[in-house]
Amino acid sequence: MTDIDDFRGRIAASYARQKAMETIGAVLTRVEHGSIEIEMPFDEKLTQQHGFLHAGIISAALDTACGYAAYTVTDPEASILTIEFKVNLLSPGRGERFLFRGDVTKPGSTIIVADGRAYAVGDGPAKLIASMTGTMMVIRGRGDIAG
């Protein structure tokens, strides 16, 4: 049985195949209609030359959050591919843990636009470290791009 509303199941199954997220230690922590959260601890193996979390790793987690946010608003047979994104690095990626949120800004049958925000979280208030806007394409009927 395919439940059209079971985006949580679809996303958990798809996320489990994201080896890159496993490699960087990023875990899916919240799945709502149109909104995704991913969290990961700081890890020295993911740093750039000054010891901060690498901008590309921040982008990887934000892109995944935005992509799955888009995936929550598609029909079960569709897949999502990122066409492009822009990221602004607002503060150095310093912190004990990081939270990445992706939200759908504009749903659509072919193109979905999502916005993401990355935060360093610890004892004090969360600090905004990056923002993303991503354009996602809804893919159907391609055997090599499913789920």
Added chain:
Amino acid sequence: MTDIDDFRGRIAASYARQKAMETIGAVLTRVEHGSIEIEMPFDEKLTQQHGFLHAGIISAALDTACGYAAYTVTDPEASILTIEFKVNLLSPGRGERFLFRGDVTKPGSTIIVADGRAYAVGDGPAKLIASMTGTMMVIRGRGDIAG
């Protein structure tokens, strides 16, 4: 002695501190004035849900190539931080090896703009898989951001 022209030495030393590049298996293969190349083999641990190289990993390598391209045109005391970048994913990240090139488009004393291109390389002709435009900031006199 600090040789103002020894950007190769500065970049090799800085790149060696990029733990994220080591983690994804990306190696610095070419350093010229205004231009950097980085190469890495395909690795299943860096894939997204369809088995392609993750867009965020492509971005990490392209951002590093663009950042060091900027670093080749600064004075030795300066450091580079990425302010923002945009990446277009032009073809799925499929291939045996990948080449990432960053080139300075506009040098400057405070802001440097660089463009990057990512290619899947194998037996046939190289295939363009992504393009990036990044805005880099030249940092001076900050103890936490050096090299």
Added chain:
Amino acid sequence: MTDIDDFRGRIAASYARQKAMETIGAVLTRVEHGSIEIEMPFDEKLTQQHGFLHAGIISAALDTACGYAAYTVTDPEASILTIEFKVNLLSPGRGERFLFRGDVTKPGSTIIVADGRAYAVGDGPAKLIASMTGTMMVIRGRGDIAG
């Protein structure tokens, strides 16, 4: 006397020198600390080939809203230049009137990041037609870039 808090006066004076805004019929309608609104009526002379408001005109008004939002959070001697922006066109630029809002996302002494949203407004609810993220640079001590 220069009142450090009189960003409204500074912005009105600077906006009055924006000939491009006059040409497209865009009027400054709201100035708050960190936030700017600009409004303009639809005008056939600003259309693209399908009769919608041209994406570049939408960008011009959004960039101006984002730039002046940045200007509200600088000291009176500074000026603002746009380094780069990205705009997503979310719906065709159809409508009787348009509202463009720019908000500062990240203030800074050298770099300010602002986000903008454009809406078509009429009798019904406002419709989001575009979003922007822009990176602004704070300029000081350059005679050719003042106000």
Added chain:
Amino acid sequence: MTDIDDFRGRIAASYARQKAMETIGAVLTRVEHGSIEIEMPFDEKLTQQHGFLHAGIISAALDTACGYAAYTVTDPEASILTIEFKVNLLSPGRGERFLFRGDVTKPGSTIIVADGRAYAVGDGPAKLIASMTGTMMVIRGRGDIAG
């Protein structure tokens, strides 16, 4: 008779409906397969507060050049809509005349990516003032978006 190769005729007819280009004085000067050039003189009515050509006007001309570059590689029944673009303002828009070139980087049946460059031209060598990357969507079968 519709000649599939007559992209020059299609583009001239479509460009003639671009009232925004007429308003800013921008003329189509070169149409090749995958490449478009547009030129315009400096006009004080298109300036921002420091007297330079407004970033939004630069974007309008670059977006048009990129959009029509995409249009040269589609079938005659298709139309082009800009989904998103990013522009970097590399130097102030100062000069007597401006040249805007758009080139297709990646053709496609649904998504086309194009890159643009803007130059200030005069007596000396042309000066690069801005670069753009734009994502275009190929539209078919929509009555309100034709040509």
